[in-house]
Amino acid sequence: MANPAVEKIAKTNADMLAKSGQAAETMMKGGTEALTESGNAARAAVQELTKAYQELATKNAKNLTAAMQALAAVKSPAEFIELQQKLIKEGVEAAVNDSRHIAQLTTAVFTAAFEPVKKQIEAVQKAV
Numbered sequence: 001m002a003n004p005a006v007e008k009i010a011k012t013n014a015d016m017l018a019k020s021g022q023a024a025e026t027m028m029k030g031g032t033e034a035l036t037e038s039g040n041a042a043r044a045a046v047q048e049l050t051k052a053y054q055e056l057a058t059k060n061a062k063n064l065t066a067a068m069q070a071l072a073a074v075k076s077p078a079e080f081i082e083l084q085q086k087l088i089k090e091g092v093e094a095a096v097n098d099s100r101h102i103a104q105l106t107t108a109v110f111t112a113a114f115e116p117v118k119k120q121i122e123a124v125q126k127a128v
Contacts, residue, residue, distance in 0.1 A: 035117065042113035049105045056098055063094070 067087050074080040 033116075033120075037116040038113050041116065042109065045105075045109035045112040049102075049109055052102060052105050056102070063091075 070083055070087070071080065074083055
């Protein structure tokens, strides 16, 4: 006949192992879902960033064409210098604004990509 104390210990250990297995399964499932969500978010954000770069390249090409036409149409050296200074000032302002916009989009890409994983890690840390 089996010892009741040994049976109780064996049952307790079996229950603990079952709970540990369930917890591990839940964490793995949550990790997989977080990685899938992260990948989807990153893909969408990268597409948005790519679109922004394409729009920026198109805008810059149009601005360059307009600037070259304006410079070609000047009638005097003074007018050329004035226009050149204006174009430089506008170019610097546009570059700063465009850089700020691209930086914000880049930050959004990384935030979107890592937020689901971060949340999963926090959930696992709370569970432990």
